[in-house]
Amino acid sequence: MLLSSFVVFLAFWERLLDIQMDCIKKGSVTLLHAGINPNYTYYVACDPDDVSTVLNSCLERSFLLTDHVKAVFGNGLATSSVSVWRSRRKRLEAVFNKLQFSTDVMVNEQTILLIEELAPKADKASFDPSRYLKYAIMRTLFTMIFTESQHDEEFCKHVDLCIKATENVSKALYVKHKNIFTHNNFIFNNCTKSKSMQEEAIGILNDVINENMKKEIAIGNEVEKSQVTDSEKLGLLNYLLKLRAESIYNDDDVIKEILSIIFSGYFTMSYTLLNVLNMLGSHLTVQEKLYKEISSLPNTSEKIIKMDNLSQLPFSDAVIMETLRLYPPISFISRLVDKEVVLGKYKLETNSNCLLCVYAMNRHPKWGEDADEFKPERWLEDVASKPFASFGLGERNCIGKLWSLSIMKRLLIGIMREYVVYRNADAMTMKQKLFLHSESGHYISLQKRSTVEKKTVNGENINK
């Protein structure tokens, strides 16, 4: 079999978007070689049916280029081998379902905090909202991971530290995989500062999690003793400790699981919210339609939004899904082809690596000629047969999907109720590093709804 192929020596990540788009143009599987080492060869699949075939049949992750990622996240869900993963995944799914409901009041509090933090920026020059969104997201992850009574002053300091550490880990992982030279451990360890930065950051995260683990064990014991299970809003860590008691996890795996959850949730949600604000800031009619829907909630002065209220907002869902379709923060997924897989005319070699092109697939012509355009309305029709893999597909898809959609929706509703978002005309440029995110053109300005509404009354057009 003869497949067209690419050879990449430098800027591995940056090239991945071009490679995806090229692959979809060719309309078939291609090969990607990172350097000349045959072990670093990947099939690249973009066709929606092919992507679905591989994601549904191959559950083992393949590690892009090295086992470096696995060294950091160990047996955390995202990187564990299927044999370890299977039983844990089932148990964690049940925990996520519970947390989605039990954390709603706390998440609302985080939303209110974000709105207050943004207040000094309102009716002023444009600014980069990334930092605000990242804080809100990390705090929200913390409220979900740690039991409610732990959310004290100390906890806020930890949020700050963990943001810096998580960003450092991401930078180090990026450098490690950047080109064929740093794939070499000797060069990475001896000629870059990244290795020591990574170890320092992991050390900090471990310390924070360890310290909290001790407190959570004490809470767990209390809960057992008094048989009160609902009075305390237990965090994910506490549930993991229960699984540890059942020998499903050991200490090290509990820490790696939390690391893995923080890393999976932090970048994806903060980049997505940033993209949503940018899309709304440059599509003001969409924004007004969204505002109209949000205003139709039964009680607009009620700050607490319950799960039931969230399910009544189809256009809000559509805005977030459409943003995720165009800008999937995880723009490709890699899997190990550990069984026989045939894609069209090609039989993939067993034990090979396969890259699934989420970005290209989400923009497939099946969405219509306007597939590259931001049109949330398309999500109000039947989309079941449309290609979309921003949360992956199959049994090993994103475990945080529903939880993250509800978090992003709450934060978005909070911002929309209070502010109108504008974005200047600079083109937003996306960069593929570990995650796909905007590198420039993402400055926005905020206008308080109250001042906008006054202006409109005076006959000014807000779509100026």
Ligand code: HEM
């Ligand atoms: C915008 C938000 C998010 C996006 C776009 C996203 C996307 C993804 C994708 C594409 C995968 C790989 C799926 C596959 O291989 O088929 C994944 C896996 C995963 N995600 Fe998310 N994710 C998001 C939020 C979250 C959040 C908030 C959490 C946790 C709190 C989370 C935890 C995980 C975990 C643990 C996995 C590994 C699942 C497994 O291997 O079983 N994600 N996510």
Ligand SMILES: *[C@@H]1O[C@H](CO)[C@@H](O)[C@H](O)[C@H]1NC(C)=O
């Ligand atoms: C490819 O991987 C195999 C198995 O891990 C290893 O034995 C072999 O040395 C590798 N080849 C190269 C060129 O690195």
Ligand SMILES: *[C@@H]1O[C@H](CO)[C@@H](O)[C@H](O)[C@H]1NC(C)=O
């Ligand atoms: C992150 O990296 C920078 C630069 O190497 C370093 O100064 C800082 O202490 C690190 N912070 C954390 C929390 O790891």
Ligand SMILES: *[C@@H]1O[C@H](CO)[C@@H](O)[C@H](O)[C@H]1NC(C)=O
């Ligand atoms: C959410 O729904 C409940 C019951 O339908 C209602 O009482 C409450 O006011 C709603 N909340 C908002 C923010 O509209």
Ligand SMILES: *[C@@H]1O[C@H](CO)[C@@H](O)[C@H](O)[C@H]1NC(C)=O
């Ligand atoms: C709406 O919510 C506010 C704030 O929680 C509450 O004071 C008010 O009574 C609610 N109005 C109705 C009609 O339920």
Ligand SMILES: CC(=O)N[C@H]1CO[C@H](CO)[C@@H](O)[C@@H]1O
């Ligand atoms: C000084 C230093 O960090 N040396 C490292 C160079 O890389 C080798 C192989 O990975 C390590 O074992 C050394 O510790």
